[in-house]
Amino acid sequence: xxxxxxxxxxxxxxxxxxxxxxxxxxxxxxxxxxxxxxxxxxxxxxxxxxxxxxxxxxxxxxxxxxxxxxxxxxxxxxxxxxxxxxxxxxxxxxxxxxxxxxxxxxxxxxxxxxxxxxxxxxxxxxxxxxxxxxxxxxxxxxxxxxxxxxxxxxxxxxxxxxxxxxxxxxxxxxxxxxxxxxxxxxxxxxxxxxxxxxxxxxxxxxxxxxxxxxxxxxxxxxxxxxxxxxxxxxxxxxxxxxxxxxxxxxxxxxxxxxxxxxxxxxxxxxxxxxxxxxxxxxxxxxxxxxxxxxxxxxxxxxxxxxxxxxxxxxxxxxxxxxxxxxxxxxxxxxxxxxxxxxxxxxxxxxxxxxxxxxxxxxxxxxxxxxxxxxxxxxxxxxxxxxxxxxxxxxxxxxxxxxxxxxxxxxxxxxxxxxxxxxxxxxxxxxxxxxxxxxxxxxxxxxxxxxxxxxxxxxxxxxxxxxxxxxxxxxxxxxxxxxxxxxxxxxxxxxxxxxxxxxxxxxxxxxxxxxxxxxxxxxxxxxxxxxxxxxxxxxxxxx
Numbered sequence: 001x002x003x004x005x006x007x008x009x010x011x012x013x014x015x016x017x018x019x020x021x022x023x024x025x026x027x028x029x030x031x032x033x034x035x036x037x038x039x040x041x042x043x044x045x046x047x048x049x050x051x052x053x054x055x056x057x058x059x060x061x062x063x064x065x066x067x068x069x070x071x072x073x074x075x076x077x078x079x080x081x082x083x084x085x086x087x088x089x090x091x092x093x094x095x096x097x098x099x100x101x102x103x104x105x106x107x108x109x110x111x112x113x114x115x116x117x118x119x120x121x122x123x124x125x126x127x128x129x130x131x132x133x134x135x136x137x138x139x140x141x142x143x144x145x146x147x148x149x150x151x152x153x154x155x156x157x158x159x160x161x162x163x164x165x166x167x168x169x170x171x172x173x174x175x176x177x178x179x180x181x182x183x184x185x186x187x188x189x190x191x192x193x194x195x196x197x198x199x200x201x202x203x204x205x206x207x208x209x210x211x212x213x214x215x216x217x218x219x220x221x222x223x224x225x226x227x228x229x230x231x232x233x234x235x236x237x238x239x240x241x242x243x244x245x246x247x248x249x250x251x252x253x254x255x256x257x258x259x260x261x262x263x264x265x266x267x268x269x270x271x272x273x274x275x276x277x278x279x280x281x282x283x284x285x286x287x288x289x290x291x292x293x294x295x296x297x298x299x300x301x302x303x304x305x306x307x308x309x310x311x312x313x314x315x316x317x318x319x320x321x322x323x324x325x326x327x328x329x330x331x332x333x334x335x336x337x338x339x340x341x342x343x344x345x346x347x348x349x350x351x352x353x354x355x356x357x358x359x360x361x362x363x364x365x366x367x368x369x370x371x372x373x374x375x376x377x378x379x380x381x382x383x384x385x386x387x388x389x390x391x392x393x394x395x396x397x398x399x400x401x402x403x404x405x406x407x408x409x410x411x412x413x414x415x416x417x418x419x420x421x422x423x424x425x426x427x428x429x430x431x432x433x434x435x436x437x438x439x440x441x442x443x444x445x446x447x448x449x450x451x452x453x454x455x456x457x458x459x460x461x462x463x464x465x466x467x468x469x470x471x472x473x474x475x476x477x478x479x480x481x482x483x484x485x486x487x488x489x490x491x492x493x494x495x496x497x498x499x500x501x502x503x504x505x506x507x508x509x510x511x512x513x514x515x516x517x518x519x520x521x522x523x524x525x526x527x528x529x530x531x532x533x534x535x536x537x538x539x540x541x542x
Contacts, residue, residue, distance in 0.1 A: 006034040008533060009290060009298060012306035013040035013257055014047020015063075015519050016507040018248040019526030020304050025252055027530075028539045038252070039290070039298070041262035041463050045249055048308070048464060049519065051240030054454045055354045057402050058090035061456050062467075063241050063519045064350075068230025074244060074520050078237050081247045086238035091396040091404070093236055104392065106199070107434045108370040109380055112187040114195065119368075122196050126203040129167040133160060135225035159473050160224060161204075161217030168200050189378040198370040202391045205408070209391075211470045212346030212517065214409030219344070223471030228514040241519070262293040262463075265327040266303060268503045270488045287500040302502050304529050306522075309345040309483075309510035310465030316340055328504075333489070339479035343510065344472030347459035349412040353393075353427055355401040356449035364403060366394045369434055383430045386414040393431060403450075416457045424450050468517040469510035477513045484511035484525070486532065502536055505529045 008024060010017045017038055024036050044050070048062040069075040078084050106114040131137045172193070184192050204216055213219045237243065249257065267289040286299040307326055315326040316337050331337070355364065371388045372379045390405045407415050415423070432447040458467045471477065487504040507525040515521030 004286075005032070006301040006537070007286060007299070008034055008036050008302045008304065009288075009300040010036065010038045010304045010306065011263055011290075012047060012508070013038050013042075013045040013249070013259075014306060014508075015049060015245065015248075015522035016306040016509070016511075016526035017047070017304065018045065018245060019523045020306070020507060020530040021256065022248045022251055023527055023530035024533065025256070027534050028537065031539060033537050033539050034301075036252075036256060037298070037300075038257045039261040039263065039292075040257060040259050043259050045257060045259075046242055046245045047306075047522075048458070048467065049241045049245055051242035052454075054352050055402050055452065056089070057396060057400055058086070058088050058238075058240055059352060059396065059402070059454075060091055060236070060241055061350065062458070064091065064093075064236055065234050066237065067234050067518055067520070068232045069235060070230055070232035072230050072232075072520050073523050075235075077244050077247055081243060083237050083239040083243040084235075089397060089400065090238050090240070091236055092238065093394075093396060104366040104368040104394075106368040106370065108187065108190055108195065108198065109372050109383070109434070110188060110378060111434060112190060114187070114199075114370065118184070118192070118195055119199055122199040123203065125167065125171050126164070126200060129164055130207070130224075133163055133221060133224040134227065134229075158221050159217050160207075160213075160219040160221050161215060163221055164200075164204060164216060168197070172196075194372070195370065198372070202368060202370060205389045205391045206406075208389070208408040209348050209406040212348050212408060212466070212468050213344060213470050213472070214346055218472050220471040220473050220475060223475075223477060226477050226514065227471075227516070230520070244519075260294075261296075263290060263307075263326055264293045265291045265329050266305075266504065267291070267329045268303075268487065269499055270330060270333075271499060288503055301500065302505065302533060304505045304507055304526075304533075306506075306508045306526065308464045308466065308508065309340065309343060309469045311463070312340050312483075313345060314465055333487070335482055336485070336487075339475070339482035342472065342475035343479050343483070344470040344475065345466050345510070346409060346468070346470060347412040348467040349407045349415050349456045349458060351390075351405045351407060351415060351423070351427075351456075352396075352454040353403045353405070353424075353450040354452040355403065356451045359401075359449060363399055364395050364401075366392065367431075367434070368392050380433055382433060384426045386411045386418075387426065387430050413459045415455055416460050420453050423453050423455070427453075470517060480511060480513045480516060484513075484528075486529075502533060505532060 010021050017040075021036055021038050028034055029036050046062075050061040052059055052061050066072055066075050066078070106116070106119050108114055128137070132139070184190075184195070187195065207216060208214070211219055269287040286301050288300045288303050290298045290300060290303065292298070311326050315328070316332070318325045332340075368391060371383070374385070374388065386407070389411050390407055393403050393405045396402050396404050428448055428450050435448060458464055484506050486502050486506065488499050488501070507522070507529045509516050509518060509522040509525065512521035512525045515524060
């Protein structure tokens, strides 16, 4: 009898899946050790990476930044394939540095331009607090905060939202004691404290888009210091993030990637069953069977699951599989289900707005918007609630007519449900209310009109059901480790010693303990699982 080569099936053709396939093909398939197949539920490769075009500019619908270029494998690939330069204008965000707008114009609701001297102290305060939470500094300095006094009042078992708010309250207390609370003029109903609170909230909302947490009170404090950032500049990719994906996939022969294959369930064998196949899964039988929504199935010796944490959550929370939810049969062990349940997974969406051709300003400013709290009596009723937690509206490069705003959480989900004409109307009304005002007609003199929009819909896409993961309150890095653990796990199931090893492996950004939520985290996870299998078959000295 001719023995079949071990078959490795990778579920998902995103960054993690294609990285694993790339590595396995070059180090194992070419040596004749096994066969590899990638099945993708959608009609394209890339997963949460998709480069597109809007109004003549190259834009990113998903992953946008290389978060730190020093040591980043994504930056290395981009350099190797010459993707960092382009003749076509792209979403280079040249008005940003480390995620913050450079030289912005900050305007408060009802049209008051705010002097940088009011914004900068709160900006510094927020940055110092986040640096402290992330372990980048040993004490909180600057912003009027006496580090020793604040540190004595802080307990590390709280969430990020509480930590930040305590920092703001402590700042107010310290400033009040120093008699620096002079009032401001020329801002109508706004007083200094209201302005400072709205400035702080603006940066909190920026942090929401960084983390995908709907509320920073849901974000675990201790995990912040365990998250690792690559040093160096944060940049975008001139030829598009999809060029990285295409490069990874380019080594795979035609037919290895199968599109439109939505997985319904994965049958696996956590326990060794005698007699069903003559021997302990011996002969030509494979221990795993993958069922697809189109009614077909496929057997495998190993499966690398790279679907999003959102898809995994939907699979364990929905017991009825009539909706085609991603299921395991038998179900995943309890420790994995609990880890999936505890970890956070949120939605971040981008809204691109094209300025009308009759807009008479050569360059749109990098605009930061300050909103009243929803219960404030001076809240403008024409500004819809879903806009009130965005923090900025900026051109995607300095002279572009395409503007970009980011949304997270409930507001991001609401954005997905709105018709384009509603968004055009409400966005135009909101931005005009900030800019068309006699108090700052030196900034802009005409109402703002948009004639086209493009928005992302990551929350409602059944293949992703959100954007990226975070460590929620009640979870920890240990949950990421549990999620990443391959099955069957002989340390958990003592009875599985006879079962075929490494049946189900897990990759994706949510499985990387220090780089979760990033493309490079997904890359590293795909490499990790590929190397695990290569070691298993003695194909590589890792």
